[in-house]
Every structure is written in C-alpha cells, then in structure tokens.
Amino acid sequence: MARHVVNDIAVHQAVGVIYGMAGLGKTFAVRTTVAALPPVGKRKVPVCAISFPSRPTMRLVADLLLQELSGHQPSRNNNRFTLTGALVKELARQPRLLVVDEAQRLSEECIDLLRYLHDHDETRFGLLYVGGNGCWEVLKSQPMLRSRIWRRQEFTALPPDEVPTVMRGYHPMYADADDDLLSYVDERFAHGIWRNWALFSSTAALLAQRTGRTRIDMEIVNNTFALHGGDDG
Template identity: 55%
Template sequence: MPRHFVGLDGANALPTGHFQMTARIVRDLVTNAATGVVHGPAGTGKTFAVEAALEALDALPAVQRPQVCVLTFPSRPTMRMVADQLLRELTGTETPSSRNRFDLTTKLTGLLATPMRLIVVDEAQRLNGDCIELLRHLHDHPRTRFALLYVGGDGCWEVLSKEPMLRSRVFRRLPFSSLAPAKVPALMRRYHPIYADADAALLLDVDASYGHGTMRDWAVFTHTAASLCAEQNLTTVNEATVHNTYALLGGGLRD
C-alpha cells in the first residue's frame, strides 16, 4: 500500500466507496485503453486511492500489466512542456532531440503504440485547452493504445469539461467528496487503534472542529493524538487528549 500521509504508524486504509471505486476505474481504463477522471477537494483521499490502485496493477499477469507513467506539471504548463515531459518520461532522456513540436508529437505517437501504458496526469486542473487537446490527440491516434487518467483537485472537472472533445470521451469519472459525518465514528475506529473504543460524540466533535471529513486533516490530527496517547500510556483517545491535540495544532488550550 502507499505510505500514509505524515508516515502515520498503525493507520489502515479505509475501504470507502471512493477508495474501492478508484481501483475499479483504473482497471477499467487499462482494460479498455480509455480516458478517466478522478477529482475532488484537497485532502479527500484521491492521491492515496490512485496510488493504491496503481500498486494493485502489479498483481496483474505480465501480459496485462501496463507500464505506468505519472506526470505532474507546474501552474499554466504549455503544450510544448507537456510534450517534452511526456517524452522524457517515456524514453528516460533529459532533452528531446528535436525542438519542433510536430516532431515531438510524431515521436510520442510511435512510443505510445506499444507496449500498453497508463498515463496518469496529476493536478490536471492546471492544464489549458491546448495541453488537453495534445493528450486527446495522442490518445485518439489510430496507432496509439494507452489508458489516460486525469487526477485533480478543486476546479479539475470544470477545466476538463470545458473541452467538448475530451468530455465526450471520458469513459469513467469519479468525484471525491468529504466523509459524511454520520459515517465518521465507524470509519475512524477502523482507521487507527486509538479510536477503536472512543466515544462517538467525541469523534464527531473532532470531525466538526478539525477533521471536516477530510482524510488529510484526520491524518494530521491522528499523528499528534497517537503521540500523546503513547506518552500517557493510553490506548484510546479521551477528551483531555483531544483538547491537548487541538492545542498542539494551533487550536488553543481548553481548560
């Protein structure tokens, strides 16, 4: 499994619907050499779920296992930047032999013909229309065969869906969202041992005050709370532990 945020010892991957569906979507994209989008607010577990799904591909038979290429671009990348980075990832070379965009596209078309690949574009909300069109063109080319997964945070689907040529080709789409408050106590008890016997009302208070239904915030809170529990030889968080955790995380001491 991918490493938990902040290296949290003892944490378990939660089998949420989003987590399980991400694995299904990645498999479907690879099987059909299709395009998909996984998007949602920061901290809701997209990256962890995608990384776990990519690792699961290693269990496939060699003939079915794609070569995975993950791309992340800075803010406002150009079409040329996308082509350059994709070529470097596929070939391992530092500098493309040609500075001509059309030569690069021809080279990429040949590289993406075989073997089967999965191209993952992280922070996809940073792409502009030209970049999206380049990737769509490569994916639609009759010589190429690869799966394409866009992963992004706030605004990702709004950016991608503005391009009709891409939107009509999205085979799978999964919007992530925050955890529903009613599900938080049961999920957190599975997430980490310090919550196994914790009072449900206390866990709901943590979610309302700090967690806000996002796994990243819960991971930060849990890392600190688990340290305090260990210092005090506690197996379960209590109100004092929670209040001291708030203080260490900038929430102020509560008497």
C-alpha cells in the same frame, strides 16, 4: 470506487477522471490502486504518472511526458511535430496507463495534445486525469474530451454520520472511542477531510504513546487541537 475507475481505464485503455477538493485522499487512492493493478494477460500494466507546475505550456507537457516514457531529456531543438511523433512512437510500444495529476492546471492546448495522443490509431494507453478544485469544470469545457470520458468519480468529504465507523477502521486508537468524541473531532477540526484526519491522528497517536495510552480521550483531543493551533470551530 477509485479502484474500479482505475482498473477499467487501464484494462480498456479508455479515458477517465477522478477529482475533488484538496485533502480528500485522491492522490493516495490512485497511487494505492495503481500499485495493486492486476496484470492484463500475463503482463503487469506499466504506469506513467506526471504532474505539472501551475499552467504548464504544451511544450512542457510534451517534454515531461517524453522524458518519463523514454528516460531521456528531449532535445531543446525538437519542434512540436517532432515531439508529437516521438510521443506516438513511445505510446505505441506497449499497453500502459498514463496518470495526469493536477489536471485542473492544463490549458486547452495541453488537453488537445493528450486527446490527440490517445485517439491516435497506433497508441495503446489508458488516460486518467486526477485533479483538485476546478478539474471537472476545466475538462468538461472541452467538448471533444468530454464525450470521450468513460469513467468519472468525484471525491467528497466524509459524511458526518459515517465518521465514527470509518475512523475506527482507520487507526487502532479509535477502535473503542465514543461516537460523540470522534464526531466532535470531525466537527471541530477534520470536517470530513482525510488530510485533516491524518494530521490529527499523527499528533494524537504521539501524545497517546507518550502517556502510555492506547485510545484517545478528551484530554488527548484537546492537547492535539492545541498543538495544531486550536480547533476550527
């Protein structure tokens, strides 16, 4: 679904949001999809991706965005009106996709700036917000933005009954593993979170390689748990 959201936002220059708790693969999914965006007409869609430290100011957002678009550090002497005018000029040059990561950190003033830029008659870009815990709550609290969001997808933890099938396609060492073993790893360690599965898999694969095995077993599982400080069960 992330592919459809990103493609729709890029092609139609609309506003969208992808959100969910940390570790569910949002950023990876967006980066992978963005890298594979099909061309619009004969042109590949340029992508500008930005993220911020905790609670950025409107000035920081404007400076960082202008630097990413123009390739130059904005002058510290520019006031907000000069910066906004320069951003409109850059965003009017060609159609593009703007990806704003860690969107839950944005203040109302920052959100208003991005909304203004997207609404401007001269600009031509899709605007995709990506964020973790609290992202949707932050964005939907702004009525003028909420009404403009055309695509919305929430990432959730992998359901337990889907874990065995999905993991067999994720790594070859899981291909012949029993359902019960994969479910055990998920219940005790991963909890349906992709980041946890990636951590477990990297260590388990290393242990399997060291012992000349091509699939996981309970010994590898327990040793992997031990190297990560024990399971969480």
